[in-house]
Amino acid sequence: TQNPKTxxxxxxxxxxxxxxxxxxxxxxxxxxxFMSHEKCLKNVKIPCSCIAPSLVRVPVAHCFGxxxxxxxKFCTVCRKSLESLAFRCEVCELHVHTDCILxxxxxxxxxxxxxxxxxxxxxxxxxxxxxxxxxxxxxxxCKKTCGxxxxxxxxxxxxxxxxxxxxxxxxxxxxxxxxxxxxxxxxPNCVQLFSRNFSKxxxxxxxxxxxxxSDEDDDVDGSTQGSAKDVQISTDSSKQTLKIFDGNDAVKxxxxxxxxxxxxxxxxxVVEAALRAYYINDDQQExxxxxxxxxxxxxxxxINRNDDAEDxxxxxxxxxxxxxAWIIRAKPKDEEVIRIYAAWLKxxxxxxxxxxxxxxxxxxxxxxxxxxLGRQFLIDPDNNLQCFQIRLMFFLSLVQRMVLDNxxxxxxxxxxxxxxxxxxxxxxxxYIVENSKSIVQVNLFVGGLPPQLSSEEYTNILKDExxxxxxxxxxxxxxxxxxxxxxxxxxFSEAERIYMLVKDTTVNDKPLNAVVIPEVRDSKxxxxxxxxxxxxxxxxxxxxGRDLLYSFRKLLNPHQxxxxxNGGPLPGFHTFSKVPSFRVLVCGGDGTxxxxxxxxEEIRHKLVCSEPSVAILPLGTGNDLGRVLRWGAGYSGEDxxxxxxxxxxxxxxxxxxxxxxxxxxxxxxxxENGVAEPEPPKIVQMNNYCGLxxxxxxxxxxxxxxxxxxxxxxxxxHNKGVYVKVGLQKISHTRNLHKDIKLQVDQHEVELPSIExxxxxxxxxxxxxxxxxxxxxxxxxxxxxxDDGLLEVVGVTGVVHMGQVQGGFRSGIRIAQGSYFRVTLxxxxxxxxxxxxWIQAPGQIIISAAGPKVLAKFVATGNLGEYVALPEGLPEQxxxxxxxx
Ligand SMILES: [Zn+2]
Ligand SMILES: [Zn+2]
Ligand SMILES: [Zn+2]
Ligand SMILES: [Zn+2]
Ligand SMILES: [Zn+2]
Ligand SMILES: [Zn+2]
Numbered sequence: 110t111q112n113p114k115t116x117x118x119x120x121x122x123x124x125x126x127x128x129x130x131x132x133x134x135x136x137x138x139x140x141x142x143f144m145s146h147e148k149c150l151k152n153v154k155i156p157c158s159c160i161a162p163s164l165v166r167v168p169v170a171h172c173f174g175x176x177x178x179x180x181x182k183f184c185t186v187c188r189k190s191l192e193s194l195a196f197r198c199e200v201c202e203l204h205v206h207t208d209c210i211l212x213x214x215x216x217x218x219x220x221x222x223x224x225x226x227x228x229x230x231x232x233x234x235x236x237x238x239x240x241x242x243x244x245x246x247x248x249x250x251c252k253k254t255c256g257x258x259x260x261x262x263x264x265x266x267x268x269x270x271x272x273x274x275x276x277x278x279x280x281x282x283x284x285x286x287x288x289x290x291x292x293x294x295x296x297p298n299c300v301q302l303f304s305r306n307f308s309k310x311x312x313x314x315x316x317x318x319x320x321x322x323s324d325e326d327d328d329v330d331g332s333t334q335g336s337a338k339d340v341q342i343s344t345d346s347s348k349q350t351l352k353i354f355d356g357n358d359a360v361k362x363x364x365x366x367x368x369x370x371x372x373x374x375x376x377x378x379v380v381e382a383a384l385r386a387y388y389i390n391d392d393q394q395e396x397x398x399x400x401x402x403x404x405x406x407x408x409x410x411x412i413n414r415n416d417d418a419e420d421x422x423x424x425x426x427x428x429x430x431x432x433x434a435w436i437i438r439a440k441p442k443d444e445e446v447i448r449i450y451a452a453w454l455k456x457x458x459x460x461x462x463x464x465x466x467x468x469x470x471x472x473x474x475x476x477x478x479x480x481x482l483g484r485q486f487l488i489d490p491d492n493n494l495q496c497f498q499i500r501l502m503f504f505l506s507l508v509q510r511m512v513l514d515n516x517x518x519x520x521x522x523x524x525x526x527x528x529x530x531x532x533x534x535x536x537x538x539x540y541i542v543e544n545s546k547s548i549v550q551v552n553l554f555v556g557g558l559p560p561q562l563s564s565e566e567y568t569n570i571l572k573d574e575x576x577x578x579x580x581x582x583x584x585x586x587x588x589x590x591x592x593x594x595x596x597x598x599x600x601f602s603e604a605e606r607i608y609m610l611v612k613d614t615t616v617n618d619k620p621l622n623a624v625v626i627p628e629v630r631d632s633k634x635x636x637x638x639x640x641x642x643x644x645x646x647x648x649x650x651x652x653x654g655r656d657l658l659y660s661f662r663k664l665l666n667p668h669q670x671x672x673x674x675n676g677g678p679l680p681g682f683h684t685f686s687k688v689p690s691f692r693v694l695v696c697g698g699d700g701t702x703x704x705x706x707x708x709x710e711e712i713r714h715k716l717v718c719s720e721p722s723v724a725i726l727p728l729g730t731g732n733d734l735g736r737v738l739r740w741g742a743g744y745s746g747e748d749x750x751x752x753x754x755x756x757x758x759x760x761x762x763x764x765x766x767x768x769x770x771x772x773x774x775x776x777x778x779x780x781e782n783g784v785a786e787p788e789p790p791k792i793v794q795m796n797n798y799c800g801l802x803x804x805x806x807x808x809x810x811x812x813x814x815x816x817x818x819x820x821x822x823x824x825x826x827h828n829k830g831v832y833v834k835v836g837l838q839k840i841s842h843t844r845n846l847h848k849d850i851k852l853q854v855d856q857h858e859v860e861l862p863s864i865e866x867x868x869x870x871x872x873x874x875x876x877x878x879x880x881x882x883x884x885x886x887x888x889x890x891x892x893x894x895x896d897d898g899l900l901e902v903v904g905v906t907g908v909v910h911m912g913q914v915q916g917g918f919r920s921g922i923r924i925a926q927g928s929y930f931r932v933t934l935x936x937x938x939x940x941x942x943x944x945x946x947w948i949q950a951p952g953q954i955i956i957s958a959a960g961p962k963v964l965a966k967f968v969a970t971g972n973l974g975e976y977v978a979l980p981e982g983l984p985e986q987x988x989x990x991x992x993x994x
Contacts, residue, residue, distance in 0.1 A: 122259040125149040125275050140385050142188045158186045159390040161214040168215040171198040172309035182241050183261035186212045200667045201267050202238045212388045218267050220666050221300035235266040235285040250277035293641040295666040299634050302627040303551050305601045313667040352434035353383045356530040383437045387532050401434035439527040451482050452542040467520050471499045471513045500540045551604035552626040553596045554680045557619050560592040567594045575610050624680040627668050631687040639690045644705050646673045646697030650728030660749035678708040690718050696726040703943045707794040724756045733797050733874035763896040767795040768959040773950035797943045802846040803866035805939035809946040849935050854927040864904035883920025890926045899926050930956040
């Protein structure tokens, strides 16, 4: 712990105990602004931002998307509140100012094993993150409030979600069992991914254009404006403000931080303030300030030659003419002590310290270090050189690795890095790594290809379009029906090249898409674990889909959460294809649900778990399926954690699904320009209902209206209004659907009454919750069920009748019940299936049962969040406890 220095500041809350600090006796750290009571100071165990990176055992980079505005959050680096543009990690609770991002500690959650790290243990420790808890948060240990909306305080485990005070978390048992959601979380040791230089966003398949609406003035080129706000340009004439650059890198980019020091400050004091501004916790005597001259901008060579000459200038920073800008430099050394981490050690002693001089090379270091780490079993010391290598790992916001050449002089390398940036040096580690002939295997899903081709034909397309190198790239899976392949690539740079190139490639005018697929190691999945595969359509329900994506990535393993706009449902099912037992959560409208269920139907035979149960979280307007499964009319901002708990507790029900074959005899109405080419038969899946005539026509108009002005249709309320208005315009029309179609039910011709619309219903909710069949019993028909293998057929006489059904005053005209239907269209007729409308050309429509029924999740109550989570350790079948009131 960096000991905060005394300072009298305005009264505030203690970052340690969250209580108010009365009077002016606060203790504040000058580096990270940590503030506490005097009595709390001696207990503080939270590392200061300047030493936190050195305490991280395995650095894991965060996953920063584009910057945004986040209310009521605090910066993890400087601990101040985020009023301005800031970054957040997309998979953990870390928030930082745009100009603090360079100083963030790379301690994100480890969600997968990177490459062949066989040493990752199968037990997990809590992954504590400080601050940004809700103000109602309760401490696991002392049961008192531990959240604060005033300051960064309190701790939360990023996996199991337990909460504790900064004072209490250290006595919580370190093992983490993933908490209440443990049987739906995909454990990190079950996921393997060769990520290397793929960005985190790519690895977690997060779209990069998340918030395109952020204003452009707030550009994040990291230049001056961010730093300026930290140190108010002092009006106090006894103080002065200086620009401090960190090495050549900062000079080149013109990035500096401002410090404010007394005019009569000693040289050391200025160096110390400069180090503090860069969160460097080293002895100031090892550093010096160099004047910033225009020459420094020229080249590294100029700077190198200046090194000696500058020394004479450094006697005092403050001679008559005070330069406003300085570069912070490390003083040259002939010898120093470096830490070498053993990459294979995950517990116990993580590193050894070693003295290196100007003659030390990578080679000599390996020879010296191995015995210290107990690895002297190789008789021939030269052989050690082939078996081990020294790697540098830089973990400045991105974690990057590089291998040192065997002959390289270590001190020279250190000198070079320091010249570039002393902050970078501070964030660099030496690792000794076993030189395994590791086999690289990157799996890339490539979609958007023409359907129904063979593996060879796909390979040829990829050779032509992407110039893939077939010696390192092979097609491992083909999804013919969907026009997609999975590539197995044994070379990183080739994988990266293909990934980037795919985004700019179109085949037959269709853009290709690429998704990085992690490998799920099914044998490692615990027996009682049935991971949840989550699909979210971010376009459904306004921006709610986006928020849910973010929440689910944080609550679960981001590798189990798939954004449907990024390659559809197939990459998710492919990733889970070997998982022995899993369940699915689909967040979106009925159309999205149909999309996912349709994809599941198509590739069911390729899944080890061929009948996963499917839960639905309705987003947006007019969702009938979610309603029937008692999830309510739609998601309106419930706590994502309670949603996952409800999914876990939901019962399975079976639901019929139907296949509709549409065989047009003549070209559809759309093909006006003469070319009379009959369409091939079309097959669609139906979950909810299928409508012919007026019902489809209304949604067709609505569909057009929505495509013209998509922005207007975000609220569910508004959507309904438009639906009614479009309907009213139709009242004047008269039509005779019963004369334009013929209906056959289970081989029998059925006489149709005078109607304008004919609807086949699978579920007892139509048009956002209406009961079209009605509740009266009727000895001609069975009581409808969603799993009886029967569809109900109902007629409506027109828009007025439909309105009455919507209002609950009437039901439709019962026409038939059956399991096989043939409809003959005598003229073009509007048709809709699960809300997706089009005009169908004359011909045959055949509706029959599709494959296995869907195992859907049926919630026992309509209200989410009514349950109290099961206390730890209770048996699974324990009766549910209800909250009182
Ligand atoms: Zn305190
Ligand atoms: Zn501090
Ligand atoms: Zn900050
Ligand atoms: Zn993170
Ligand atoms: Zn935990
Ligand atoms: Zn506590």
